[in-house]
Amino acid sequence: MTQKIPVGVLGATGAVGQRFIQLLADHPWFEVAELLASDRSAGKSYREACVWRLATPLPERVASMTVRGPEDALSAPIQFSGLDSSVAGELEARLAARGHAVVSNARNHRMADDVPLLIPEVNPDHLDALAVQRKRTGAGYVVTNPNCSVIGLAMALAPLDRAFGLESAAVVTLQALSGAGYPGVASLDVADNVIPYIGGGEEEKIEAEPRKILGRFAAGAFTPADFTLSASVHRVAVSDGHTMAIFARLRSKASAADAKRALAGFRGEPQDKELPSAPRAPIHVLDAPDRPQPRLDRDREGGMAVSVGRVREDGLFQLKLEALVHNTIRGAAGAAILNAELLRERGLLP
Numbered sequence: 001m002t003q004k005i006p007v008g009v010l011g012a013t014g015a016v017g018q019r020f021i022q023l024l025a026d027h028p029w030f031e032v033a034e035l036l037a038s039d040r041s042a043g044k045s046y047r048e049a050c051v052w053r054l055a056t057p058l059p060e061r062v063a064s065m066t067v068r069g070p071e072d073a074l075s076a077p078i079q080f081s082g083l084d085s086s087v088a089g090e091l092e093a094r095l096a097a098r099g100h101a102v103v104s105n106a107r108n109h110r111m112a113d114d115v116p117l118l119i120p121e122v123n124p125d126h127l128d129a130l131a132v133q134r135k136r137t138g139a140g141y142v143v144t145n146p147n148c149s150v151i152g153l154a155m156a157l158a159p160l161d162r163a164f165g166l167e168s169a170a171v172v173t174l175q176a177l178s179g180a181g182y183p184g185v186a187s188l189d190v191a192d193n194v195i196p197y198i199g200g201g202e203e204e205k206i207e208a209e210p211r212k213i214l215g216r217f218a219a220g221a222f223t224p225a226d227f228t229l230s231a232s233v234h235r236v237a238v239s240d241g242h243t244m245a246i247f248a249r250l251r252s253k254a255s256a257a258d259a260k261r262a263l264a265g266f267r268g269e270p271q272d273k274e275l276p277s278a279p280r281a282p283i284h285v286l287d288a289p290d291r292p293q294p295r296l297d298r299d300r301e302g303g304m305a306v307s308v309g310r311v312r313e314d315g316l317f318q319l320k321l322e323a324l325v326h327n328t329i330r331g332a333a334g335a336a337i338l339n340a341e342l343l344r345e346r347g348l349l350p
């Protein structure tokens, strides 16, 4: 590919926006061409507008770019969105109507009837919904990635559902601070503490989104998967990486060894097509009894692999396991970039 595709980053100054800038810095296909944030940031250089909080240096080329405001016109065909959900709904819809491919992290359009809630390894066939959506918008479209916990949960459940049929599952999450954006939870609330509540309908999202993701899109409509989920969420004093204790009841019998084989062997279209951001193995099955751990395992395959460990049989459910996902990489910006890579690979970019 000789010329890179120009992309915009909406919500560029936020926790997810900064990950976009970091992950796109050396991307082989995409190049950051425009940045958008609120009126508080508009007109400033990116360096001035954003408190850069990542461990790699702020890319010089982006640092000097001027941040645009929510009313400004944009031209890049792909717009990655890390917008606050208070504004994402309307702004993303407007850009889709103007012909952009909006590849979003925000929750606003995830459950819409014609919007793919995409994990390229799990449900690439849901991209068929774009033909329906484009009839509505007349031009561009919105593609979403799931909630940051849901990506890890759905990726861990997908191979089990395919191999053994999922009947129901319960999940207890231990979610990192960066999941709340910056500055997020006040330090005096979270230091030496665990908070058993996350606002914004977090539990409801975790209970609903996997059913859409693991469901079907056929004859122009989504049919959710036929299983039930129950979630209980916690905010913990970890910087990055959401951990989940998952309990699964399956329709056919599976030993822990059977489940581990299904998880470790899981592959999808990103691996077959060797997309630039695809992890070699989407799920890393760890054997050590005390893994996965956020600090040790969240950066596997550049933060794009989900780590699973402690896969064991359970007397009440059938199986229990721990899963870990890097919430701002595989759970957000990295997921959206992989979605855009699949869109390009399938010739679906405007």
Ligand SMILES: NC(=O)c1ccc[n+]([C@@H]2O[C@H](COP(=O)([O-])OP(=O)(O)OC[C@H]3O[C@@H](n4cnc5c(N)ncnc54)[C@H](OP(=O)(O)O)[C@@H]3O)[C@@H](O)[C@H]2O)c1
Pocket: 010, 011, 012, 013, 014, 015, 016, 017, 036, 037, 038, 039, 040, 041, 042, 069, 070, 081, 082, 083, 084, 085, 087, 088, 105, 106, 107, 146, 147, 148, 178, 179, 180, 181, 182, 327, 328, 331, 332
């Ligand atoms: N953090 C995660 O792990 C994670 C994971 C998955 C999905 N998400 C979703 O991704 C989105 C961003 O999350 P975040 O954690 O990055 O939040 P954040 O750090 O609070 O950043 C929010 C961004 O939205 C911009 N913004 C706010 N109001 C705006 C307005 N009126 N017009 C235009 N831009 C506006 C902010 O710009 P200013 O700096 O100018 O205010 C900032 O760039 C949210 O929808 C969130 O639910 C987050």
